[in-house]
Amino acid sequence: MIIAVIGKGGVGKTTLASLILRRLMECGQTPILAIDADPSSCLGPALGIAVGGTLADLRESMRETADRPPSMSAGEWLALGAQEAIVENRGFDLLTMGRPEGKGCYCFVNNLIREHLDRLSRSYRHVLLDCEPGLEHLSRRTSGRPDALICVTNRSRMAAETIRRSLALYREIHGGLPPRADLVLNQFEPAEPLAAEMTTIAAGANVAFRRVLAVPSDPQVASFEAAGTSLLKLDPATPALAALRAWELPA
Ligand SMILES: Nc1ncnc2c1ncn2[C@@H]1O[C@H](COP(=O)(O)OP(=O)(O)O)[C@@H](O)[C@H]1O
Numbered sequence: 300m301i302i303a304v305i306g307k308g309g310v311g312k313t314t315l316a317s318l319i320l321r322r323l324m325e326c327g328q329t330p331i332l333a334i335d336a337d338p339s340s341c342l343g344p345a346l347g348i349a350v351g352g353t354l355a356d357l358r359e360s361m362r363e364t365a366d367r368p369p370s371m372s373a374g375e376w377l378a379l380g381a382q383e384a385i386v387e388n389r390g391f392d393l394l395t396m397g398r399p400e401g402k403g404c405y406c407f408v409n410n411l412i413r414e415h416l417d418r419l420s421r422s423y424r425h426v427l428l429d430c431e432p433g434l435e436h437l438s439r440r441t442s443g444r445p446d447a448l449i450c451v452t453n454r455s456r457m458a459a460e461t462i463r464r465s466l467a468l469y470r471e472i473h474g475g476l477p478p479r480a481d482l483v484l485n486q487f488e489p490a491e492p493l494a495a496e497m498t499t500i501a502a503g504a505n506v507a508f509r510r511v512l513a514v515p516s517d518p519q520v521a522s523f524e525a526a527g528t529s530l531l532k533l534d535p536a537t538p539a540l541a542a543l544r545a546w547e548l549p550a
């Protein structure tokens with residue numbers, strides 16, 4: 300399964316991606332490839348992982364240098380370099396995409412990267428994407444086609460509106476929504492009146508979320524984030540993680 304966490308900047312995508320990763324591991328649904336596809340590269344820090352290289356660094360170096368050994372195909376060379384952007388952990392690997400490309404033509408390298416990611420993904424049970432804010436990755440089509448979209452909003456109307464637009468754009472590009480789209484109301488208590496309102500905005504005219512999940516504001520999440528402690532070490536009973544247990548796991 301490719302699971303993509305989407306939403307406006309600051310709504311809690313990285314936090315949710317970390318909690319989902321934790322949940323999948325709790326249930327033994329490993330190995331997982333976690334991909335930090337946000338140029339601000341926050342997933343590594345949230346998981347307490349020091350990130351070395353990124354795929355963006357590799358993309359630049361492949362474009363600029365021609366020192367590929369003659370015995371290697373460009374694809375093989377890229378696969379070798381891409382290893383440096385992957386940090387291995389127990390149960391999951393983390394791949395950091397890094398900043399967006401500069402000016403010039405990256406089509407060749409981008410195609411190689413896409414092919415490589417497709418191939419790489421096959422050796423994992425799940426691929427979990429912490430996407431860049433807003434609509435960019437959906438329009439650039441760089442991240443494969445998700446089987447599940449986890450749409451995150453907070454109490455801001457613009458955040459719910461971003462979800463509505465992202466889903467409309469997704470439909471336009473792919474001709475339909477993925478088999479599963481869930482809505483996460485982050486920093487909400489269950490059954491708040493505002494929750495229903497935000498759900499209506501995010502769903503727009505014709506989206507039926509498979510599941511709408513309220514995740515409360517969690518002081519432990521906030522303090523771990525402030526202290527730079529890995530969210531994988533959250534107390535199992537902490538409210539945000541407890542809420543996530545109601546999230547239906549992928550098949
Ligand atoms: N449920 C929550 N409880 C407490 N703090 C949260 C929660 N969700 C997000 N935050 C905090 O809000 C900020 C933004 O969250 P983040 O996951 O980085 O958003 P995004 O990845 O969408 O930009 C972070 O400081 C994070 O710790």
Ligand SMILES: [Mg+2]
Nearest residue numbers: 312313337341
């Ligand atoms: Mg983030």
